Amino acid sequence: MAKRSRTKARDTETTPGEVGPRQPCPCGSGRRYKACHGAPGGAPDVFVGRPFQGLPSECDVVALRELVPAATAPLTLKDGVGDGRPVQLCSLLPMAAPAMVRDSGQIWLGLQVQHNFGDPARDLGAVLLKAFESEPGIVGLTDAPGEGPRLQDLVEGDSLDVTVHDGFDYWIADVDDKESMAAALEQANTAASPTARLASVEAAYWTNVGSKEHLRWVMPEPENELLDALARLHAAGKDVVAEGSRFVGMFRAHGLLAPVWDLPVGTGAAVLEEPAARFAADLAEALADTSDLTAEQRAARSGLANRQVTIR
Known part of the structure; x- marks a missing residue:
């Protein structure tokens, strides 16, 4: 019994700023750190500890990814990126989609997604570039994006104009057939905390x-x-x-x-x-x-x- 207690103590002791082996991996995978980025070969990509550093309103981006159910913020793209098409950062999209190309041509980027390849900012950059070349609909990543620009490399500005919504009605604000999404929208709104x-x-x-x-x-x-x-x-x-x-x-x-x-x-x-x-x-x-x-x-x-x- 004493030996088991000492082992547990060793597993949980950390220095300030360090992630303990039994704690959730900060990459967001849901696994313990020792079974994910804390283990050799435990994660598919190199983990970036502060992936949103350098983005406008970094702290708000983190909050929209981790805390806020329904929020949006327009992004300002650098000259030459996307041919001036409007891009909106969203906390969550339908079905946790990484991105959507709207019928209007506007692109929505989702922060709360299912995939994780070690650097969310690189994932966002990759899916944004993919969306520029896609038809209206959902755009996603099925594999690690590899080398390429991160979202910080594609946008500019010092801050974001964040709008927190009461629910997810913004999903269908530009849709004519709102009735077809009414049930899914009601379910999503019910689950969202004010x-x-x-x-x-x-x-x-x-x-x-x-x-x-x-x-x-x-x-x-x-x-x-x-x-x-x-x-x-x-x-x-x-x-x-x-x-x-x-x-x-x-x-x-x-x-x-x-x-x-x-x-x-x-x-x-x-x-x-x-x-x-x-x-x-x-x-x-x-x-x-x-x-x-x-x-x-x-x-x-x-x-x-x-x-x-x-x-x-």
Whole structure:
């Protein structure tokens, strides 16, 4: 029994920023890390730890891929890419399609997809180029795309204009025969948790999952510096974003940390705007503080580092 316990301890011990062998692989495959990118030959392609770095609104892209049921954002393509055809980034498309060419010629790119070849940004670049050459309908990838441009190489701009939708009605906004998709649309809308993007800060999303509400906030800062800053705020009691809220931990997604707060049912998104802006200002001040952590702050940091929560 003692030997089995020691083995389990060795399997689960990690340093800050490292993925444990028994934890879910950050590539999103659903397998444990030791059976996926943590094992020789365990995954088909080289895993990119921060695949969306360099994209406009990287944190929002991560949120749309991992958190937000229904959202869209137009992409600005670089000169010479796609002959000026409009491209829209979508959190989710029907049947989790990687892309769709609409009858109008517009291209929709889906972030929440079934395939994973190690670098989602390269997958997006490949499927976008494929969509430029495809007839209206669904466009996908059946094999790893190999060498080629990543989405960062095809788009430009500093930020995205993200629109969070109440449901998936945008799927059929430009379709004449809406009745044929009514049942599928109703099913998708029923499964989507109400979600809103805060306007006062970047990449912070409120959601209502029925039994509770959450604030989930994707942040771009390096993990060690962010943990230090969050520990300073936690020790000072400055990590409250609404009355009755509780900072419960964070998750890692595509190389970024996303702190999570539990909120009392009935909180809503509007009341979070001012305290979220205040928290962002306090966080910036804490990030600028390079002094050594106090004993209380070190204890808070240790606790925070172990508070990993599930994304959904």
